[in-house]
Amino acid sequence: MAKTLAEKVWDAHVVRKGDGEGANAQPDLLYIDLHLVHEVTSPQAFEGLRLAGRKLRRPDLTIATEDHNTPTLDIDKPIADLTSRTQIQTLRNNCEEFGVRLHSLGDAEQGIVHVVGPQLGLTQPGMTVVCGDSHTSTHGAFGALAMGIGTSEVEHVMATQTLSLKPFKTMAINVEGTLRPGVTAKDIILAVIAKIGTGGGQGYVLEYRGSAIRALSMDARMTICNMSIEAGARAGMVAPDETTYAYMNGRPHAPQGAEWDAAVDYWNTLRTDDDAVFDVEVDLDANTLEPFVTWGTNPGQGVSLSAKVPSPEDFGDENAKAAAERALQYMGLAAGTPMKDIRVDTVFLGSCTNSRIEDLRAAADIVRGREKDPMVRMLVVPGSARVRLEAEAEGLDKVFKDFGAEWRFAGCSMCLGMNPDQLEPGERCASTSNRNFEGRQGKGGRTHLVSPVVAAATAVRGTLSSPSDLDPAPESAALTTDAA
């Protein structure tokens, strides 16, 4: 029978089909190939194992890193916030006790869990990947079935290396065409979420397809899959191809020699059959897409950067109307204001959505040779210590520092403000992260989600801006020639 990519990966991991039908029908029991762990959602799960006298079944399929709480300054000093310090120390103790590999603050492989897995080559096509973090969907960029789970499920995976799951429905997101300059993967996914809504993906695994997706790098595909959860989807996937293999080859945990050949033979089968049927298909035209930005307090409340702040009256549905009214009030915005007139206080370049080397390169290309708006502060937070080292080897740290941005150590940082990197009440931020919820980046903070190049252009002008709004940089022509 013809199958979609998601169904193939699912079927390859069924340990036990669910018994029965009707009232007592059980879900399938699925094997989990990789369990990523961090300090926030794991302490209660480890404690659960301890209380029940259970072992961690597969330490060799488990890896932990410190990311949510970690400071991005003074990382050689003890963590100032005592509850953060305790939580991180608890992770260290638990990993020691249960034999889990841990990359701690200061280690070259430390960083955001969703940046670390792929860069180590631990995320591979056709795998099942879980983590107690909703942005686990990131790993779907490799053609893995990757899902965020809660702490009870974290404990379940620790004890059994499986999860009980009900089959999902499938949705194809077809993105055909060619992106214009200055339009990126982030704009694709923000446009998708605006189109299908924050609940549009509920119960579905999304598969991103089409020529525009095939043309994207792995870093860009990760940006798209990362935000699948913001459309409510349990997972997002891209079928593996030569781009995937080129990224994987030579990574520390990628297969080698004959194992590599066997793996590629298998990975080549991981694509949706031509005659397979999706439950739903959604089309997006890449040719006409513009840079996208959010105006409200959920990721579905977005518009083209060249558009205006919408009016609640634009929404037919009563709930959407009320939500828009509330959002405008929280965001301190008047309907009809051009998005590009909105002035920001802070620009945040980072998070599991946009903190990889290509994101940093793209932003650096915009700010190189330009001056930051003096009223704006800009934080650049690489996704991992490894990305930071790579960026420094390319001199990107110097580009950002010369521009006037702060060059920080790796972690989740201002995406959710569990560490000291937070917005002040009323402060407005152009952020490359994934959530513009009320208070997400700090109590009372106001978030506009944008791509790295829009973030960079915004830092130059002080108002939400696209790279095409910038005057030519004095030195940019020379540098472009050098790079070529």
Added chain:
Amino acid sequence: MEKFTTHTGIGVPLRQSNVDTDQIIPAVYLKRITRTGFEDALFSAWRKDPSFILNQEPFNAGSVLVAGPDFGTGSSREHAVWALKDYGFRAVLSSRFADIFRGNSGKQGLLAAQVAQDDIELIWKTLENAPGTEVTVDLASKTVTCGNVVAPFEIDDYTRWRLLEGLDDIGLTLQHEEDITAYEATRPSFKPLTLPARTS
């Protein structure tokens, strides 16, 4: 897990859609390493507003939350469920739940009952016209009753069965440990192991 059959308690109308888990419990509270004691964290930003529903009697003693669509979106934090339970909620009614929140609720014995939006509107009106009206959520018959409103709700059969029986998930799965071991023997050798650690 404690069994859930039926629950009756004061209904709390929360006329809002897209209540994300950052609103249910802000990230600052996630630094704790315990599984209990999160009652102070529930809706903590909104509770600073005196007009917020949980700052009004008798809603502050409520145990059935009646919310707008897309409840529990965003972060996977199970702390959202713990905070609702620690405050005293036993059931949440909404026309649409985020998948992870719904899953987390089922693991913790908080009933996430999916009720049609038209019925939610009727229940909201009842609760607003007569504050303190009790809502009964009957899991066996999958119905919710509030004043004159009687409405069906949806919940997946497996979660319903587990809640009714109060079954522990890990215990259920470990009954099939032989199947897990048999599956492990068939996994291809090219699949990666995290140990021994390799780095670049």
